[in-house]
Amino acid sequence: MYSFEIETPTSLADALSALGQDEAQALGGGQTLIPSLKARLASPAVLVSLAKIDEIKGITAGDGTVTIGGGTTHAAVAAGVAGSYPALAALAGNIGDPAVRNRGTIGGSLANNDPAACYPAAVLASGATIVTNTREIAADDYFQGMFTTALEEGEIVTAVTFPIPEKAAYLKFEQPASRFALVGVFVAKYPDGVRVAVTGASESGVFRWTEAEAALSADFSVAALDGLSLPAEGMMGDLHGSGAYRAHLVAVMTKRAVTAAG
Amino acid sequence: MTKVTMTVNGKAVSKEVSGNTLMTEFLRDELRLTGTHVGCDTSQCGACVIHVDGKNVKACTMFAAEAHGAEVTTIEGMANADGSLSVLQQAFQDHHGLQCGFCTPGMVMTAAKLLEENPKPSEHEIRDYLEGNICRCTGYHNIVKAILAASGQDVSGIAAE
Numbered sequence: 192m193y194s195f196e197i198e199t200p201t202s203l204a205d206a207l208s209a210l211g212q213d214e215a216q217a218l219g220g221g222q223t224l225i226p227s228l229k230a231r232l233a234s235p236a237v238l239v240s241l242a243k244i245d246e247i248k249g250i251t252a253g254d255g256t257v258t259i260g261g262g263t264t265h266a267a268v269a270a271g272v273a274g275s276y277p278a279l280a281a282l283a284g285n286i287g288d289p290a291v292r293n294r295g296t297i298g299g300s301l302a303n304n305d306p307a308a309c310y311p312a313a314v315l316a317s318g319a320t321i322v323t324n325t326r327e328i329a330a331d332d333y334f335q336g337m338f339t340t341a342l343e344e345g346e347i348v349t350a351v352t353f354p355i356p357e358k359a360a361y362l363k364f365e366q367p368a369s370r371f372a373l374v375g376v377f378v379a380k381y382p383d384g385v386r387v388a389v390t391g392a393s394e395s396g397v398f399r400w401t402e403a404e405a406a407l408s409a410d411f412s413v414a415a416l417d418g419l420s421l422p423a424e425g426m427m428g429d430l431h432g433s434g435a436y437r438a439h440l441v442a443v444m445t446k447r448a449v450t451a452a453g
Numbered sequence: 454m455t456k457v458t459m460t461v462n463g464k465a466v467s468k469e470v471s472g473n474t475l476m477t478e479f480l481r482d483e484l485r486l487t488g489t490h491v492g493c494d495t496s497q498c499g500a501c502v503i504h505v506d507g508k509n510v511k512a513c514t515m516f517a518a519e520a521h522g523a524e525v526t527t528i529e530g531m532a533n534a535d536g537s538l539s540v541l542q543q544a545f546q547d548h549h550g551l552q553c554g555f556c557t558p559g560m561v562m563t564a565a566k567l568l569e570e571n572p573k574p575s576e577h578e579i580r581d582y583l584e585g586n587i588c589r590c591t592g593y594h595n596i597v598k599a600i601l602a603a604s605g606q607d608v609s610g611i612a613a614e
Contacts, residue, residue: 193473199519225514228473266508289582290585
């Protein structure tokens with residue numbers, strides 16, 4: 192690692208002022224950023240840890256929604272929304288491994304927007320709202336391609352508000368070594384329609400499969416998806432699977448998600 | 454440099470460290486607690502698992518400064534007060550839950566948390582919880598058996614090692 196100073200503020204205001212320094216970078220749970228620092232893929236002068244800021248942690252239930260603080264760990268989400276949003280709890284409880292889930296945070300995951308991360312699929316399929324220190328961003332505007340989001344320099348994800356669906360499920364086809372999603376599909380059924388978001392597959396990061404959404408909105412059944420497929424163009428291809436394979440998996444996992452959602 | 458103060462295995466410690474000092478480096482190089490192992494150093498293998506404020510975490514993927522003020526337990530703090538092995542450690546010995554032993558500290562630290570959260574885990578639950586702990590000797594079978602035994606469950610039905 193290159194050398195840097197580290198700060199551990201306990202309030203959002205202090206964190207934002209620390210982030211105003213030259214070459215400052217926010218550190219969430221560090222489960223992606225620390226390995227990146229070790230690989231010298233990032234070289235901040237100051238790292239501002241968000242882990243001790245209680246005001247951006249925790250889960251609050253609203254009217255048909257659940258709001259999760261950006262600094263809430265995956266383990267806390269898995270336990271905290273098990274009753275209100277079971278599909279989201281199951282997703283959070285299957286990220287990485289138990290030790291990673293005790294450090295990694297929802298805000299960190301969303302700020303990083305790894306193309307194979309799980310949370311972006313839940314956020315996009317739920318039409319969630321990303322709350323930052325300055326504004327609210329709709330999920331449809333937030334994800335802007337691999338590792339790219341609508342966040343500005345120094346902007347922090349303070350919370351995410353999820354409308355709770357009638358039915359939902361997330362199905363992840365795990366890359367057997369890393370356990371990241373080779374393809375992950377989140378299906379969420381709301382009174383005004385079904386949303387389907389896919390992670391792990393596309394070169395442009397998480398995306399909505401609008402054809403499947405239309406079919407499922409008309410008839411929420413596996414049969415409604417018969418004959419639907421995605422083109423291999425634009426899908427990631429690597430030693431774990433070709434673009435065509437991933438495109439095929441998207442359709443398979445979508446069907447499984449519909450079955451699981453019941 | 455940053456001053457960090459924390460409690461490690463019940464003892465208060467305080468050191469000046471650079472910002473990029475990892476918990477593994479803090480424990481091993483500053484405190485000379487070398488039971489916390491560094492296998493992959495990329496948070497895959499789990500040989501470095503410790504407990505920070507009651508949560509199992511990978512010490513290679515956390516900075517010492519982030520543990521400022523925390524209660525930390527490492528493998529050196531897992532034995533009974535009189536120095537005898539804990540039930541879990543004894544089970545690892547009795548069931549030969551190790552081959553080369555490199556992954557053992559992390560396995561014990563992870564298993565201890567599992568048994569706290571789930572006192573009678575099934576074999577499947579144990580294997581699932583050990584997802585982030587890799588034994589490169591592939592000696593998982595006896596590790597799982599040791600954890601089952603430590604939870605007070607009958608292991609006679611588990612296939613012979």
